[in-house]
Amino acid sequence: MVLRRDQRVIVVGAGVGGLVTAVQLAARGLQVRVLERAETPGGKMREVAVGPHRLDAGPTVFTMRWIFEEIFEAAGAQLEAHLSLEPLSIIARHAWSEQERLDLHADYERSLEAIGDFAGAEAARGYRAFCKQARALYTTLDPTFIRASRPSLLGLLGRCGLKGLITLSGVQPYASLWDSLGAYFKDARLRQLFGRYSTYCGSSPFMAPAILMLIAHVEQEGVWSVVGGMHRVALVLAQLAEGLGATIEYGREVTQILTGPNGVRGVQLAEGDRIEAEAIVVNADPAALTSGRFGAEAQRALPPLDPERRSLSALTWCLSAETQGFPLARHNVFFGRDYASEFEDIFGRGRLPRDGTVYVCAQDRGTDGNGTPDGPERLFLLLNAPPRGDRHDFDAVEIEQCEQRVFSRLEHCGLRVRRDPERMVLTTPVEFERRFPATGGALYGQATHGWRASFSRPASRTRIPGLYLAGGGTHPGAGIPMAAISGRLAAEALLADQRST
Structure with a gap:
């Protein structure tokens, strides 16, 4: 495979990994075309509308700022000129009951x-x-x-x-x-x-x-709040890629990766269009490849992935509600008493946890952990769940019982939430599977279980020449900074292969 600057690269998916790949390659003068099935960039870094409000409904913690500074500098830009970040003085507030609370601070002492x-x-x-x-x-x-x-x-x-x-x-x-x-x-x-x-x-x-x-x-080393919400990170990366000459097309679903004797040839879209390319970067869960979601030709790109090794999924609630009692910080964690049972329920029994940990992101709270909003505030709640969205449709009774346990856990720790079903959006593993096919709703690729797991994640290159991977399901792992690194690694691998030929 010989890649010249006038040849074409397709990036499938506009998640963080795909966007960083697009930025890196466009900055080097390659022709980059990003195809995204959703109507907005970000992938799991998404927003949800609750009435007139918009909430971050995916990753909420911004760390490893220096990774993004390096990405922007390599593209001839400055992070500070595009994104406003405010450091948090309280990393997270933790509670086990009304009397048991512990803050971790940015200040180590x-x-x-x-x-x-x-x-x-x-x-x-x-x-x-x-x-x-x-x-x-x-x-x-x-x-x-x-x-x-x-x-x-x-x-x-x-x-x-x-x-x-x-x-x-x-x-x-x-x-x-x-x-x-x-x-x-x-x-x-x-x-x-x-x-x-x-x-x-x-x-x-x-x-x-x-x-x-x-x-x-x-x-x-630092946790930051993104002014305007985490989704701004995706928007800014998309703007940077486009400013460098990449094109991003939304509502364009790739259904097949086309290959030939010498590697990739292009992609086919859901509406039937075929687009030729000399290199393709897939920013999707690797399971989408191995399960045949991109066609039989692309299945040979990776060894099969075991569905039993999937990572956690989640139940999430996005709501606008008044709160009382517990002094929420930006990031809050409410623990149960039997931690082992949470993971035995999820990974052992494949069911929603009976005594699960509840994470709450209070998106209107200040960076110092002080202050209470006047009126309803935007809350994002997350409960770990089994990645069985393709095998188990969680029924209304099961979800209702789980929701009662979640808000009872909060009340046990002193937090009372006056929730209104009309101002609340629930997402289950079934919905995550629909958004991220072949995952069962798993949000982090394969689980990191056992010392070998870190070495078994798919790397940037695949068995098919010209086909590369980026995203949280690939090396080095899940999380926004890791997905960004995966995007850099994919671009570097592609460029290295260009140089070697």
Whole structure:
């Protein structure tokens, strides 16, 4: 395959990974055409209308700002000129009951003090040691694994060097995140709090590897609020790509990837149109390829993906409502008492959790965690759920019982929400499956369960020449910064293949 600047690249999907790929390639002068089946960019980074209000209904946490600064700089732009970001002083507020509350702060010393007040001096010492290990892991793995084009254990060990190997030796390779946290925290509530980071990857802390503790360091480095909402990130990336010469077409669903003896030839759309291209980047869940959603020719691009290894799905509620009692911050987490049962219900029994953790994003709260809106406020609630949207249609009774448990959990912690069904939008795994086909509603690709899982995610290149992957289902993983990195890796792989030929 020889790619010249006058040849054509199609990006299938305008999620964050696809948009970053488009930006990178358009900045290098390639002809880029993005085809998106929805009417707006963003993929899972979407907005929902509730009456006159618009709410973020996907990712709500903006971290690793430096990744986006690098992306914009590589395209000859500045992040600050396109996006307004406000740092949060409270990373998240956590509650187990009306009397049990704990804030994690952007200020490390304040978090240390808060944990000491909450669980004692030993817990504070454990937190200090935990943060040191998390920082060392991130520093080691960012250049050697996260930004590496093709993940492998041998490659990781080869790139780490002696210092990196010493850092990795401090983490038991076969231990779960939950078990490893026990070395730092005897208080089960703190193990819940830091074990929850595995759910950022759609995984259970009881099966995810200890290496995921590095997420704690990422948040400690800064969490920002995006002025205008998270969906602005997608809009700005789309504008940047178009300003560089890429075209983005909405309402254009790709149903087949066309191949020939030498690799890809183009795509076919739902309305029957065929568009030729010399390279294609698929910004969709890899399961869409392996399940045949892009045609039989594209199924051979990857080894089959096991549906039993899917990540978490969710039930989400977007609502406008008045609240009383609990002093909400921007990000809030309400824990149950039996953490293990939540993941046994989801991954073991395939049912909605009986005692699930509830995340609440209060989108009208300030960055300092203070202040109460005058009147109704915009709330986004998320409960982890099994990824069975293609196999199980959650009935009205099941959903109603689950909803009652969710709002009872909030009330147990002191938060009363005066909800109105007319001002609330519910999304289930069935709807997520419709939006993101072949996933069952899984929102993070394959679950990161077991130490090998991080090395088994599909990489940028596929078995078909000229066909590349980007998105949260590919390496390096789920989350907005990781999806952005995947977009860069896809562009780099494509350009490297161009140079090599």
